[in-house]
Amino acid sequence: MPKRETFQDLVLEPRKDDQEMWRWLYTELRSAIIDGRLKSGARLPSTRNLAAQYGFARGTVVAAFQQLQAEGYVSSEVSAGTFVLPAPGWEMTSPAKQKPSRQAISTATIAKRTQSLLKTTFLKPASHSVGKAFRSYEPAIDLFPVEQWARTAARVYRKAPRSLYGQGDAGGYPPLRRAIAEYVGQSRGVRCSAEQVIVTSGAQQALDLSARVLLDPGDEVWMEDPGYPGAARAFQSAGACVIPIPVDRDGMDVGRAIKSCPTARLVYVTPANxxxxxxxxxxxxxxxxxxxxxxxxxxxxxxEYDAEYRYSGKPIASLHSLDRSGSVIYVGTFTKMLFNALRIGFIVVPERLVEAFRVARSFMDRHAPTLDQAVLTEFINEGHFGRHVRRMRQVYSDRSQLLAEEANRRLSGLLDVEHAQSGMCTVAWIKTRITEMALKRRADQLGLEVSPLSSFVIKYEQKPALFLGFAGCNENEIKRGVSVLEAILSH
Ligand SMILES: Cc1ncc(COP(=O)(O)O)c(C=O)c1O
Incomplete structure (x- = not known):
């Protein structure tokens, strides 16, 4: 049983006047164990500390501990202390541990906006393993240079001046903002100063922040349809009205959008990919x-959540690089270029919006963690970031090609998998009568992660297809994934 220190100031309910002291203490500790506040392996505060904290004789505490021990809740070890014993099932009996259903939450007294988002949003589970076919939201985490990152982090943590442990800048760590401005300038043609860069917790927070700063309830927002649901949710959370705009071979159908909703306040696009x-x-x-x-x-x-990854043709300049009126707000993220858990992204805003974004950012969570930002800065400035991205570009290109070849060989007439020329995912058009949902259910049962294309549709229906990620899966996993799809589809 792993042993754990507890917080020594244990808060207990007040004692009733007629209750014996030792019995009250015993009952309170027992409830804390049963409802999981004191977990298996936790060390109880010492009898001396508890007696001093509550102002009673040590013998009273000893009597309560003895009763708990007699009933099998704790065990005492000489000179080590008294520990909570494992008892599977106790925590289940506690009302505090029973999870309310989504239905119950949605009828509770929470804002109507959040109620409707709850009905349409499914949280991605935390990763227990990486590299699974065909997970769409993870890069190749197994190839990330963890040792290099750890060395850089150790050095930064050791050498950082104490001021970096204090309050940081709402816009982000200035050296990181400079590194990002230089990177997007060279790599994406985004002309900006470091002051225009605001560091966020991933691209998702950049979208949420933009919604808070730029939108009033009822404002109209054009969204690509199909499109990224996380963006739609961020705008809807701010009370905006999402207007779906169909996408054709040239991207968002701008002419149609102008006709149907000429006065939108904001447009969300993913033009590179x-x-x-x-x-x-x-x-x-x-x-x-x-x-x-x-x-x-x-x-x-x-x-530009994954614009680094383009496998053929010339690099495509960003929309920002063509903008002469300061209308474009540029969003990027390191979660796709390095690893998800880093949760560092950025937004480049026109000069006239900088102060509003910094202020709104400070309301959210003050600023991004400064030491993580400092580690990332060193990682970029020492060239490790550029090297990793270049290496991943080759790896992902190979994986995209392998997926297309395997699919061509084994899924012909069943599933038409597009050979992706960019990004980390591709679309696979279903050629049999099986529905997207039936295919997804079977895939789930057989350990594959696939998303139905319809889960990204707002209004304009698409032909049945799956959205498949290839960047995070190694060769064997891609081959396994294709053979599982073959087994499902050829039945
Ligand atoms: C198009 C798009 N934009 C933004 C994001 C959010 O990225 P982050 O994880 O950095 O918040 C994602 C995540 O999958 C995405 O697919």
Whole structure:
């Protein structure tokens, strides 16, 4: 049984006047064990400390401990202390441990906006393993240079001035903001100063922050359909009205959007690699979108969540690089380029918005953790970041090709898997009569992670397809994934 220290100041319910002291203490400790506040292996405060804390004789505490020991809740070890014993099942009997159903939550007195988001949002579980076919949201975590990261982190933590352990800048750690400004300038053609970069907790917080700063309840937001649900949820949380705009071979259909909703306040786009279809927005559409935004004074959020990964053709410049009126807000993230748990992303905002974004950022969680930002800064400045991204570009390109080849060989006529030329995921069109949901259910049972394309649709239906991630899966896992799909589809 692993042993754990407890917080020595244990808070207990007040004693009733007619209750014996030792019995009260025994009852309170027993409830704390049963409802899981004191877990198996936890050390109880010493009899001396408890007696001093509550102002009674030590013999009273000893009597309570003896009763708990006699009933099998704790065991005492000479000179080590008194520990809670394992008792599977106790915690289940506690009302505090019973999880309320989603239904119960949604009818409770929470805001209507959150109630409706609860009905349509499914949380991704925490990863217990990495590299599973065809998980769409993880990069190749098994290939991340953990040893290098640990060395950099150890050095930064040891050498950082004490001031880095104090309050940080709401906009982010200045050297990281400089490193990001330099990186997006060179790699994505984003011209900005370090002051215009705000460090966030991933791209998701950048979207949430933008919604808070730029949108009032009822404002209209154009969203690509199909599109990234996390963006729609962020805008809806701010009370905005999401207007789905269909996507064709050139990306978001801007002409149609202007006709149906000419006064939108904000547009959300993924022009380098449309999520989830992988389309590149054409030059004409980019110009059309920028000139409309300039005319009506709308904001454009350009989400380049995985723009580093392009496997053929020339690099595609960002929309931001074409913007001359300061309408584009650029979002990027290190969670896809390095590893998910890092939770560091960034947003580049026009100068006139910097102060509003810094203030809103400080309301959310003050600032991103400074020491993690300092580690990332060193990792970038020493060249490890650039090397890792270049290496992953080759790895992901190989994985995309392997998936396409395997699918061609084994799934022909069953599933038409697109050979992705960018990003970390691809779309696989279902060619048999099986429904997306039936295919997903069978895949789940056989240990595959696939997402139905319909889960990204807002209004405009798509042909049945699956969204498959390939970047995080090694060769064997891709082959296993394809053979599982073959087994399901050829039945
Ligand atoms: C299109 C898109 N934008 C933003 C995000 C959020 O990224 P992060 O994990 O950095 O918050 C994701 C995550 O999967 C995404 O797919």
């Amino acid at each position: 449309q999520f989830p279809l992988g389309i590149v927005m054409s030059a004409e559409r980019r110009v059309e979108l920028l000139s409309w935004a300039r005319r009506v004074g709308a904001w454009i959020i350009e989400d």
